[in-house]
Amino acid sequence: MQTGIVFDIIKYAVHDGAGIRTTVFLKGCPLDCIWCHNPESKKLEPETTTRITRNKILKLSYSETKDVVGREVTVDEIINEVLKDRMFYEQSGGGVTFSGGEPLMQPKFLKSLLMRCKELDIHTAVDTSGYSSKEAFESIIPYTDLFLFDLKIMDEAEHKKYTGVSNKIILRNLTYLSESAKKIRIRIPLIPDITDTKSNLRQIAKFLSELKNISNVDLLPYNELSEGKNKKFSSKVKLENLKMQSDESLDKIKKTFEPLGVEITIRG
C-alpha cells in the first residue's frame, strides 16, 4: 500500500483552483525561501515542535505544548477524506489540490493520489514550486488538470540567495509544462523589495509572454503573519516588519502583466 507524509488537509478551500476544493498538503520542500509561509512543511519527515503560550490569568507563567507536524497516511485514507466532499466539488466545479511543501518531493505517492482522483472523475490541481525532476513532472502530467506554478525571482543569483536553490530547473520545467496541453496558473509571491521589484516583475512577464497554456497570473501580496510562523519553526527570524503592498502598488504590478492577455487576480 502506497503511503506518504501529509501535514494538513484543508476543506472548502477557494483559492487553490476553481470551485470549492480540498487541499492536501504533502510534507517536504527542497527550497528554503526566507519568506516561507509554511515553514513546518520543509522537512520530509514528521517533526515535533514546541508551542509556548502565556497563561491568560497568571501572565507571568508560560506553558509548553508539543505539536507533531506531519503523519504517514495511505492513499486510501486521503481519498476517503476527499470523497466526503464530492458533492461540493460537483456543485461548484471544484476538486482536489495537492500542495506542500513541494508535493513532487513524494512523486510516487502524489502520482497514486492523482490517479485515484482521475479514476473517480475528480478535478485535480498540483501546486508546485517547479523544483523537481523532469521525470517526476512527466509522471503526473496525464493525471493533473491544472498546475499552480510558483514563480519567484528571475535572476539566478538572487533566486539562490533568497530560496537556497538555482531557478534553472524551475524555468526549464515551466517551459516543458507549457508544451503540454495542461492549464497553468502562475502564482507570484510579492515579497517587498525581493520579488516585487519592477525589474523582477518585468522579467517574469517577459518570460511568460513566450510560453503557452498560461491561463492566469495570481499576485500574492505579502502576508505579515508568516513572520510569526517563521519564528516558531526557524532557528532565526529572517524577515521582519515588512508591510503588505498598498492597493496603488498592486494596481501598478497588475499592469505589468496585462499585456499577457490572461486573467490576473490579486489575492488578499
Ligand code: SF4
Ligand atoms: S517553495 Fe513554498 S513551501 Fe517551499 S520553502 Fe518556498 S515558500 Fe516554503
